[in-house]
Amino acid sequence: xxxxxxxxxxxxxxxxxxxxxxxxxxxxxxxxxxxxxxxxxxxxxxxxxxxxxxxxxxxxxxxxxxxxxxxxxxxxxxxxxxxxxxxxxxxxxxxxxxxxxxxxxxxxxxxxxxxxxxxxxxxxxxxxxxxxxxxxxxxxxxx
Amino acid sequence: xxxxxxxxxxxxxxxxxxxxxxxxxxxxxxxxxxxxxxxxxxxxxxxxxxxxxxxxxxxxxxxxxxxxxxxxxxxxxxxxxxxxxxxxxxxxxxxxxxxxxxxxxxxxxxxxxxxxxxxxxxxxxxxxxxxxxxxxxxxxxxxxxxxxxxxxxxxxxxxxxxxxxxxxxxxxxxxxxxxxxxxx
Numbered sequence: 001x002x003x004x005x006x007x008x009x010x011x012x013x014x015x016x017x018x019x020x021x022x023x024x025x026x027x028x029x030x031x032x033x034x035x036x037x038x039x040x041x042x043x044x045x046x047x048x049x050x051x052x053x054x055x056x057x058x059x060x061x062x063x064x065x066x067x068x069x070x071x072x073x074x075x076x077x078x079x080x081x082x083x084x085x086x087x088x089x090x091x092x093x094x095x096x097x098x099x100x101x102x103x104x105x106x107x108x109x110x111x112x113x114x115x116x117x118x119x120x121x122x123x124x125x126x127x128x129x130x131x132x133x134x135x136x137x138x139x140x141x142x143x
Numbered sequence: 144x145x146x147x148x149x150x151x152x153x154x155x156x157x158x159x160x161x162x163x164x165x166x167x168x169x170x171x172x173x174x175x176x177x178x179x180x181x182x183x184x185x186x187x188x189x190x191x192x193x194x195x196x197x198x199x200x201x202x203x204x205x206x207x208x209x210x211x212x213x214x215x216x217x218x219x220x221x222x223x224x225x226x227x228x229x230x231x232x233x234x235x236x237x238x239x240x241x242x243x244x245x246x247x248x249x250x251x252x253x254x255x256x257x258x259x260x261x262x263x264x265x266x267x268x269x270x271x272x273x274x275x276x277x278x279x280x281x282x283x284x285x286x287x288x289x290x291x292x293x294x295x296x297x298x299x300x301x302x303x304x305x306x307x308x309x310x311x312x313x314x315x316x317x318x319x320x321x322x323x324x325x326x327x
Contacts, residue, residue, distance in 0.1 A: 015247025019196040020220075022245070027199040027217075029303035039247050044270040044306055046216060048198040052247030069307070074249040076312040078286060101250040103312040104262065105287060109304045110294065 015039040015050035022048060030116075031070065031109055033123045038131055040072070040124060042107060051104075053124070053131045061121045067110045068117040076103040171205065173215065184213065186234055194223055195241040204241075210257070244269040253311070272309065286313055 015037055016022055022041070025032055026048035032041040039050045055074050062069040111117050170185040184205055191206040202216040203226065218226075227238045244251075244264035251264040260272045278293045287310055294305045 013247070014245075016245035019242070019245065022196065029198050031304050042306075043198055043304055045272060045276075046197050046199070046202070046214075047243060047270050048196075049243075049270045050245055050247040051249060055247065055249040071308075076249070077314065078312065100314060102253050102262075102314070104249040104309065105312040106308070106310040107306065108308040110307050111304045112301050 013038075013052050013054050015052045022050070030111070031120055033120055033127065035123070035127055038127060042072070042109065044107075053127050054135070056124070056128060058128075059121055059124050061117065063114060067112055068114040069108055069110050070117055070121060071106055071108040073106050074104055076105045182213070189234055189236060191239065192230055192234075192236050193239045193241045194226070195243065203238075241268075243267060283310060286315055287311070288313055 015034075016039070021037070023032060023034060026041055026043070029043040029046075031043065032048075033039075034041060034050075037050075038053045040053065040056070041048050041050050043049075051072070051074070057073045057075045057079065060071045060073070062071070170183055170188070172181050172183040184207060188207045188209075189205065190208045190210075193204045193206070195202050195204065197216050199216045201218040201220055201222065202214055203218060205213040205215075207213070223238070230236045230238050244267040246264050246269075248264045248269075251262055251269060252266075254261045254263060256271075258274050260274055262269045262271070272290065276292050277290050279291045281289045281291075283289045289308060289310045291308050292306055294307055
């Protein structure tokens with residue numbers, strides 16, 4: 001495959017272009033799922049920080065007596081994936097070409113609202129599936 | 144050390160700070176709505192004023208000459224024009240706009256700034272972590288660093304989601320080939 005083909009396959013994803021696109025609900029300082037922009041917005045010390053679902057490897061949920069924990073695991077070098085995902089990751093994630101980049105590998109949040117965290121967990125998994133399907137289709141089209 | 148002051152996003156309070164700013168040619172003052180003392184910064188202590196989008200609306204950050212920071216968040220977007228005029232007129236300072244990265248990427252560079260650890264995406268800050276809040280750090284694996292945080296369990300905080308841990312993947316020298324081997 002030539003360089004220009006690769007370029008065509010590689011699609012840069014971006015959560016937001018400008019501040020006005022960020023939903024106002026960030027003011028509650030809670031984890032938010034923005035389906036339309038394929039992003040999760042995480043409250044990190046007074047900031048609302050978006051992460052595109054393409055950067056998410058998976059999410060895990062743990063419940064204990066008083067709190068529910070959501071752990072967001074991100075795609076980084078030094079991990080293994082299934083074959084299909086591997087192709088998508090390699091082709092669509094530019095950062096693997098920058099060996100000096102530091103990656104956020106995981107972020108864990110806790111909440112006393114188990115119901116809401118369960119809902120977020122479900123929503124993110126759906127969104128992730130939807131995104132993966134789109135990516136695989138796009139790569140197949142371009143092959 | 145940074146001194147923090149939070150402004151709740153009610154219109155009255157916004158008006159209060161705005162009026163306070165208008166009335167104080169000698170500096171800025173903020174009076175909490177409930178009891179508490181007035182927070183003031185004299186004109187000659189002001190070094191820099193910045194405006195940025197944060198989780199709770201917009202944030203005014205005052206950098207004092209001794210490099211302490213005072214932050215007020217909860218501003219509406221349209222307060223920018225008024226504040227810009229006031230600061231220009233009374234203190235001859237520009238209200239500088241600071242934009243955070245909105246790309247949604249999880250890779251970038253880390254940088255220490257005072258007691259904060261900043262994470263930059265494409266040279267723009269994406270988030271910052273106050274190291275004073277870190278309760279423990281560990282090396283989870285060869286290239287993985289974990290930071291755990293003290294979580295404030297106050298009633299007010301209970302309605303919010305709290306960050307309890309962050310893990311960074313820090314690439315080492317000459318590890319890439321090994322990783323590729325591992326994945327095969």
